[in-house]
Amino acid sequence: MSRLEKGVFIVILTVFLVGILFSVKDIRISTVRSSEKVVQDQIEEANTGPIDINNASKMALQLLDGIGPAKAEAIVKYREREGLFSSKEQITSVSGIGPATYERLRDRIMVSGSGTKRPEKALSPRIAINKAGKGQLEQLPSIGPVKAQRIVDYRDKKGVFEDYEAITEVNGIGEKTLETIRPFITLQE
Numbered sequence: 173m174s175r176l177e178k179g180v181f182i183v184i185l186t187v188f189l190v191g192i193l194f195s196v197k198d199i200r201i202s203t204v205r206s207s208e209k210v211v212q213d214q215i216e217e218a219n220t221g222p223i224d225i226n227n228a229s230k231m232a233l234q235l236l237d238g239i240g241p242a243k244a245e246a247i248v249k250y251r252e253r254e255g256l257f258s259s260k261e262q263i264t265s266v267s268g269i270g271p272a273t274y275e276r277l278r279d280r281i282m283v284s285g286s287g288t289k290r291p292e293k294a295l296s297p298r299i300a301i302n303k304a305g306k307g308q309l310e311q312l313p314s315i316g317p318v319k320a321q322r323i324v325d326y327r328d329k330k331g332v333f334e335d336y337e338a339i340t341e342v343n344g345i346g347e348k349t350l351e352t353i354r355p356f357i358t359l360q361e
Contacts, residue, residue: 224282226251237277246266247266260282299356319345
């Protein structure tokens with residue numbers, strides 16, 4: 173290969189790599205803008221109508237009178253631990269939210285089932301994912317015998333799930349599956 177050919181090769185390679193870098197940057201910017209749009213939509217919705225406490229982000233919850241960062245965090249943690257709210261009044265079960273706060277919130281909040289209905293094969297009470305056996309886990313939507321065994325194997329190897337996101341570390345369980353099973357599981361044993 174001559175010096176000229178090497179030079180042309182290096183230029184072409186450099187242009188190619190710069191192109192890849194700009195493509196990755198564009199993807200990241202697009203992802204950030206998409207995330208910002210979701211948050212912006214939630215804030216706009218919160219300013220124009222009631223906030224769905226089953227789906228609202230921490231930021232959107234803070235738009236409610238009397239709800240700061242700590243109470244917003246408590247609402248989200250309660251929702252993760254106990255499942256979806258079944259009534260607006262249930263928000264008083266969240267630590268730090270009493271009857272007076274509820275009275276201020278009552279007309280600004282709503283409760284939806286977020287479109288997720290409990291499948292007939294699921295048990296009435298939520299399944300304790302840190303304790304349930306393979307058979308119980310198979311009752312969850314989108315969880316068959318293979319994924320149920322993987323959950324059990326994961327727990328045996330790494331211990332209990334400390335938070336819901338850790339469940340996505342199980343092979344075959346991604347964000348979409350987690351979203352599907354989340355209303356039907358609890359981390360409590």
